[in-house]
Amino acid sequence: MSRPAALFIxxxxxxHFSRGGAHILPTSEIDIHLVTRYRAHGGLDGFADHPLPQVAVCETEDFDRWRDICSWILRHHPVDRVIAVHERAVLLAAEMRSKFSLPGMDYETAVRFRDKLRMKEVLREAGAAALPGFAALDRPADLERMDWSTGRKVIKSRWGLAARDLYMVDTLDQARAVVADLDLSGSHYEIEEFVKGRIYHCDSVVVDGRIEFSSVxxxxxxxxxxxxxxIFGTVLVDDPDLLRRIRAMNTAVLGALGLRDGTTHLExxxxxxDELVFCEVAGRPPGGVIPPVIQWQYGFNIVEAQIRLDAGLPVTLGTAPTSGTCGFIAFYPGGGEARGIPAERFDALGVVEHIAHHGAGNGRGGVRHSTDFLDSYVIKAPDGGALLDRIxxxxxxxxQ
Amino acid sequence: MVGTDTPGGTVGRTLVLIDATVPVARAAHGLGCRVALVQRPGAPVHELAEDHTDYYSVDFGPDPSAHAPDTAAHATTAGPAAFADFVQSVLRPLDPWAVLSLTGAGALPAATAAALLGAVGAPVGAVRALAAAGDPEVAAGELVLRAHTFTVDGDHRWIAAVPEGRPAMPPEHLLPERVLPPEEHRAALAALTGLLDAAALPAGPALVRLAVRDGRARVLTAAHGTGTDDENDLIRRLTGFDLTDHSLRWPFGAPAGTDREAGR
Known part of the structure; x- marks a missing residue:
């Protein structure tokens, strides 16, 4: 009897799928058909240490190409699961599941987690969360539908990620100037009220429709x-009342959007x-260095959880959190060459992991997106105050 | 376009290479064209693929030109219909200029793909005719030679004769006219030419195993392709003819230059 098999987009x-010497792809349990990006873009980094027999390497910026290859694999191989971790792969994975009647997040559900406009429309209909005012931006005239007396607005891609394709505007004239340079065809943009406030995130693991884990x-x-x-970074939140309120929003949002199995990252x-206002939610694990923070605090890898859920395999979410709290600070490229923390200082600073990110920056001194880090440090501390001190x-x- | 040698160079064109070894893949990447590799599952992609190489694991089956429907035997592999679908849905968007293979196992899949795509490649009929040729039984006292040929515009050249089962020899011992006495050389050359003409191979390499004895020569086996990488390297070093390079360049009409005129 052949082993179960999954397509991994x-x-x-x-x-990215090796951490601390461990490889998180479940190759001992299932066969994996990997579709990955060019070697130049890291698609084969570390492959020699963890090879797979079935591989397709292609230009993954070309979605039609990606789709052709995935469809061919699914048409001619006994593959009954589709794995996707990256935001830009999630929608195609869902499209493939729907097209080939495979279990896991279907296309309609994935769109609700991917299209920031559709997402908020569903949440508004369900009354699941407080939302900023928002509208589709399909033509310049749509700008007139917003109430400009309330101040700053945000124009952003409905399908964007990592804070790219995002523009702040304070007046209608500024907005008109921004959209003059945008291609509004194809329903790709929305406009919403700018919300002033601190940004929180709630990261979840959903199994069989139940939120089995969440971290704030x-x-x-x-x-x-x-x-x-x-710099960028995050610190875990331990205020019980705030945790309860954020988790309540998270539960309502995920329930309204209808996720059955998977991981989520809500902002x-x-x-x-002290009002909590929904920003957006993704149907995939958190990015950046949040997964290592969760692993140091709760003892499991949330990326691995997504892979195993997509593959139809059981997940182990660890037990009770370790003592103390955890967070990370990351440094973007630029700002000087004399940088870095010597390893001998890690213990004194509470640094439990340093991640040197290869290929950070755009090569011209710029930063490409919100998780385009050069160095990241995961830090543990006895409590929230000590964590902020160490950061x-x-x-x-x-x-230096 | 199948089987023709079209000038124009490699830049901006795509070469699909099936069942490449690491040295052959490396040579292909040196051509200056886009390279797509089609390999059996388990091939070392990390050694074969370079920065922008397209790469696909495909179990291309025993005879992908048959276009037969999938059968139970192919339940877990890509059978003939799957291969044809792969060619049409995955390779066609790359708009390949040529589809080649230098191995016996890859020759028919490459020819099939070239035919389906209208790309430059060996004709399916020629590849099949070579694969079907000969009688592999070796009689007592026969000298077995691995004859390496290269064809340009239907003109077959005998590049090297490697006696089977013997260690590496001085350069002259790979030159067909030095390996064999005149009478047997003529017989062997006639056998090769007859075979390649009958197969109607218009271009590219062939590897023919010949049995020679008492002034006679006959074909044991034949295939469109070259020998092993070690064998090609030996031939290059001892004769100056780079079979790998010529075998990859001919579809682009830009041969690297023949260092030695051999054959006919």
Whole structure:
């Protein structure tokens, strides 16, 4: 009897699936047909250490190409699962599941997690969360539908990720100037009210329609504010009342969008008036360095959980959280060459993991997106106050 | 376009290479064209693929030109229909200029793909005719030679004769006219030419195993393709003729230059 098999549509560096010497693809349990990006873009990084027999390597910026290859594999091989971890692969994976009647997140559900406009329409209909005012931006005249007396607005791609294709505008004239340079055809943009507040994220594992795990953190900086020499990061939240409120929103949102099995990454604003306002949610694991933070705090890899759920395999989510709390600080490229924390300082600073990101930056001194880090440090501490102190010290010592 | 040698160079064109070894893939990447590799599952993609190589694992089956429907035997592999679908849905969008293979196992899949795509490649009929030729039984006292030929515009050249089962020899011992006495050389050359003419191979390499004895020569087996990488390297070093390079370049009308005129 042949083993179960899955198609894995991958847009990460292949080395993304190895951590601390462990490889998280379940190759001992299933056969995997890998579709990955060019070697130049990391699609085969570390492949020699963890080879797979069935591989397709192609230009993954070309979705038609990707679709052709995935469809061919599914037409002619006994594959009954589709795995996707990267945001840009999730929708195609769902399309393939629907096209070939395979289990897992279907196309309609994936669209609700991917299209920021459709997502908010569903949540508004369900009354699942407080939402910023929003509207489709399919033509310049749509700008007139917004109430400009309320101040700043955000124009962003309905399908964007990592805070790319995002524009802040304060007046109708500014908005008109922005959209003059955008291609509004194809229903790709939306406009919404800017919400002033701290950004939180809630990361979940959903099994058989139940939220089996959720973790709440807050960013150290606005993801849209990435810039050369800047920093980003997150710290886990342990305020019980805030945790309860955010988890309640998370439950309502995921219920309204209808996820059955998978991981999610929800972002929300907490205003100065202590109101929680939904921002967006993705039907995939959190990006950046949040998975290592979750692993250090809760003892399981949330990326591996997504892979195993997509593959139809049981997941183990670890037990109770470890003591203390956890977070990370990341440094974008730019800002100087004399940088870094010597390894001998890690213990004193509470650094439990340093991640040196290869290929960071756009090669011209710029930062490409909100998770385009050069160095990241995962930090543990006894409590939230000590964690922020340690993050501050890491930030100070990083610049030598 | 099948089987023709079309000038124009490699830049901006796509070469699909089936069942490549690492040295052959490396040579293909040196041509300056886009390269797509089609390999059996389990091939070392990390050694074969370069920065922008398209790469596909395909179990291309025993005879992908048959276009037969999938059968139970192919339940877990890509059978003939699957291969044809692969060619049409995955390779065609690459708009390949040529589809080649230098191995016996890849020759028929490559020819089939070239025919389906209208790309440059060996004709399916020629590849089949070569594969069906000969009687592999070796009689006592027969000298077995691995004859390497290269064809340009239907003109077959005998590049090297490697006696089977013997260690590497001085250069002259790979030159067909030095390996064999005149009478047997003429007989062997006639056998090769007859075979390649009958197969109507218009271009590219062939590897023919010949049995020679008492002034007579006969074909044991034949295939469109070259020998092993070690064998090709030996031939290149001892005769100056780079079979790998010529076998990859001929579809682009830009042969690397023949260092030695051999044959006919």
């Amino acid at each position: 991958n847009k990460h560096h292949y080395s 953190g807050t960013y150290l900086a606005d993801p849209a504010g990435y810039e050369p020499g800047g 929300l604003f907490r205003t100065d008036a 501050t010290r890491v930030r100070e010592e990083y610049w």
